[in-house]
Amino acid sequence: MRLFGGRDRGDAPTRPAAGGVPSGADTVPPGLRIASAWSWRLLVVGLALAALLFLVAQLRIIVIPLMVAALLTALMIPLVEWLQRHRWPRGLAVAVAVVLLLAAVTALFWLAVSQIRGGYPDLQRRALASYDGLRQLLLESPLHLTERDISRYTGAVVDAIQQDSQQILSGALSVGSSLGHLLVGMLLTIFATIFLLYDGARIWRWIVHIFPRRARQAVDGSGRAGWVTLGNFVRVQVLVAAIDAVGIGLGAFILGLFYGGFPLVVPIAVLVFLGSFIPVVGAVTTGAIAVLVALIALGPIPAVIMLGIVLLVQQIEGHVLQPFIMGSAVKVHPLAVVLAVAGGSIVAGIPGALFAVPVVAFLNVAITTIATGAWRTNPRPRDVSEVPTA
Structure with missing residues (x-):
């Protein structure tokens, strides 16, 4: 079927209604037919996703x-x-x-x-x-x-x-x-x-x-590709979280040397490490705790310096670690990461923000593998331990 008007050679000719007057279906513009066809299909997909999210919530x-x-x-x-x-x-x-x-x-x-x-x-x-x-x-x-x-x-x-x-x-x-x-x-x-x-x-x-027999090879290949991306994401995220924790923790320790000691340096570094597993917002939120501790324990000027340290670490993460390390491992645009974290947090709170990026990364690679037909050339693993487990 053509997009704007006309009909393909294989289409059956439209028969006018009795008396030579076209029927109601014949008077609908082709563009509106296409829009309605897409609409009910998108509606069905949306209902299926809503049912899936409801089942996951329960x-x-x-x-x-x-x-x-x-x-x-x-x-x-x-x-x-x-x-x-x-x-x-x-x-x-x-x-x-x-x-x-x-x-x-x-x-x-x-x-x-x-x-x-x-x-x-x-x-x-x-x-x-x-x-x-x-x-x-x-x-x-x-x-x-x-x-x-x-x-x-x-x-x-x-x-x-x-x-x-x-x-x-x-x-x-x-x-x-x-x-x-x-x-x-x-x-x-x-x-x-x-x-x-x-x-x-x-x-x-x-x-x-x-899955049906004809779809098994595509499901297997896309699952393997998504699993590789998921593994890369987890290992790189651990590295990024460790760098954030060391950077903010070390900055707080050095700041404390000039102001009589910075309290709770190790717990703050642990919180930053755990919070960094939520991309974009996790390290910023936990870094704000370091600024608050500096304000309470050391005063406003050390708090401003601590804020600068947190922002510096975040700039290094955002302009160095995320584009070069995380970008190559996950292959998801930074805007998609931000939207995924925001949407996940709205739907499921902290767990939603935590799992949003790995789920999006897995689906992105799996769907791309199926759409491009790359699953036909994916080599089968030589050892069963390489088979995805999720």
């Missing part, structure tokens, strides 16, 4: 741990393959990889908690001193504020912070509505990661065989 206690497990599998599969190449049994290689992961996460949180416990009294003392100084400054300022005015404004700020904290906590705990759901999600993530690392090849073959 099963989020299962879906989110499985997605975390897929990312962890993409991160650890090179270690498992390396151990296998050195004649380690696959089961033992998977066990070693999982134990190392759990040990690293436990050590990271233990270090952060111990530093917070040790540095909190000093931070509290400095915060009270800063508050007293600010209160005295406001009382003596030309604003002519009273103790009652300062107490009222302080209470409003505290209420706003508490409300925002509750919203952030509820978003972070969106895996479940209680601590029990959170523990179930963590256990499910661990077990799913173990099974994906150990038996991912057979799981992927089972998924491929769900």
Whole structure:
């Protein structure tokens, strides 16, 4: 069918209605027919996506741990393959990889908690001193504020912070509505990661065989291409997060050398590392905590310097790391990354922002592989460990 008017040679001639008067369908312009054909198809696709998102939201206690497990599998599969190449049994290689992961996460949180416990009294003392100084400054300022005015404004700020904290906590705990759901999600993530690392090849073959026989090769090839991109994203994101954490943490430590010590340097670096897994906004948000700590503990001038350090690290990430490292690994335009993070956060909060970019990167490569026919030339893996596991 042609786009604007006319008909192809194979089209059947249109028969006029009785009495030589054209029917209603014959009077519809070809452009409107094409638009209506596209409209109902797009409507069906939109309804299918809405139903899928609703199902994912209802099963989020299962879906989110499985997605975390897929990312962890993409991160650890090179270690498992390396151990296998050195004649380690696959089961033992998977066990070693999982134990190392759990040990690293436990050590990271233990270090952060111990530093917070040790540095909190000093931070509290400095915060009270800063508050007293600010209160005295406001009382003596030309604003002519009273103790009652300062107490009222302080209470409003505290209420706003508490409300925002509750919203952030509820978003972070969106895996479940209680601590029990959170523990179930963590256990499910661990077990799913173990099974994906150990038996991912057979799981992927089972998924491929769900599709019709004629579509299996395309699904297999596009899945392999998407899995390679997903693995590259996870490993590069770990590198970018580590660079952000080291940059901001080192900047805070050096700043503290000139102002009597910067409190909670290690916990801030850990928060920056974890927050950097949410592209674009994660490191900025956690870096703002470093600026707030500098303002409370050291004063306004060190806070401005800390803000400059955070912005400098973000500029290095945005203009060096993201275009050259992340861009080549994920192959997604920066605008698409920003829109994906924004859309994911609107739909699913913090988990949506975390998984938006890897999902978009996987779908981008998989769909491109199918559309270009590159799946016909994708070489089959020589070892089952190279088969995608998600």
